[in-house]
Amino acid sequence: MIETERAGRAFKVRGSVVHAVRDLSFRIEPGEFVGCLGPNGAGKSTTIKMLCGILTPTSGRVRVAGLDPSRARTALARRIGVVFGQRTTLWWDLPLRDSFELVRLLYKVDRKLFAARLDELTEALDLGGFARTPVRQLSLGQRMRGDLAAALLHDPEVLVLDEPTIGLDVVSKAGIRSFLLRVNAERGTTVLLTTHDLGDVERLCRRVLLIDHGRLAFDGSVGDLMATAPGPATIEEVVTRLYTRGRAAPPPVEPV
């Protein structure tokens, strides 16, 4: 469903080249639920942006649902749902309901299907109370639920989420987690999310990708991840160990 082959993305920044992602190869099968971990600046968001076609890879190859995201961006958009926890994909000045209606029109979702789907999502995400509120007036947790609903209205095969639980309280987090599990179980939607919250990984992900300095540092089940520690350890300790392993090396920068 998602496939990268030695994918890389470099940025020229004031005379030098930053390799945000390099030589990244992994495969995600349909129906998987995968979490992507990595320290700040590791290249997680860059990877997500390459997967949804926002950024064109500067090396290697990326495929999502059989399409090359940067070449077939609009075709892919119908088959993928994207949520950025840090910013909304909704229309800032429009009431949530109008945003959904626009999504329906832009994605050409059949009216009946849309109504049924919206009812389902409204119930599952408890959106009823603020459907008429302009997006800019929503709280972070409400907005995130709105964003999730908007990303799923067209019933995508793949859902990618960049830090969907950022800034949420424990109850909201739990709500979003169980919702994501439900989407994955009931619809078979493939889910890939990035997070700094290890609770997300423990509760949600069967598989973990760990990106560090733009490279894949670990790919395996949560059990395998725990087994990388020499003795018994908490997940925090395991991840801290993996994150700090290569700390001596500064971020990869090389002159042009």
Added chain:
Amino acid sequence: MVRTYALLAWTWTRAAMAYRASFALMVVLGVCVTATDVAVILVIFSHTTALAGFTRDEVLFLYGAAGLPFALCDLLVSNVDRVSQHIRAGTLDTMLVRPVGTWIQLAADRFAPTRAGRVLQAAAVLGYALAVLDLDAGRLWMVPVMLATGTVIFAAIWTLGGAAQFLLTDAPEVINSFTYGGGQLTQYPLSVYGRDLVRGVTYVLPLAFVNWQPALYVLDRDDPFGTPGFVRFLGPVAAAVLALLAGLAWRQGIRHYRSTGS
């Protein structure tokens, strides 16, 4: 494409109509501001009977012929020059993950129906000039061709401006000088300007084909700068070439888009 545009534009129109009073005020203000252009022309002709060899009504014809396509583009596509704002706000990322073209989404974003006042004003001036000028009916076919050419040229210039912002995120002011400057420049007969400037807007940025060259044909005039007769008909070619370039530049811009770090 048209459907998508209409949908987005209608959404923004509804949002703008929510503040009815300010909406009406904006329309009136828009008409007043552009009406001063016409006032300037009328003042000039209260002191003289010809401007660079053109009568008042001919100058109004030139004004309307450039003003109408300019106002149409200002209404319909000028928002594509907000690329750098959208990059900084991160909204461009959002547009890129939707199943419709980015250009259309940008053009329709914050669609401002109040700019329609300017379209009406320019159309009225052109209509007046067409009515009072004693034009050769056999040459009138050029008028719709000219308007279409002008619309494509202005739209292409705006698109080029937007595309440039993918590379130079801080360039909007420079871009404005091309689009709005072009709108100002074409208001008068090009013969009031120097030869080098006119060469530039004929062969480099083909603003001369918005109204000047086709209008010379409609008015049955020779070019004071002495370009041969066939140049009058090159407008559609120039517009097509410019549109192609703008399209390519836009695609390159999207391909080289770097998003933001957070």
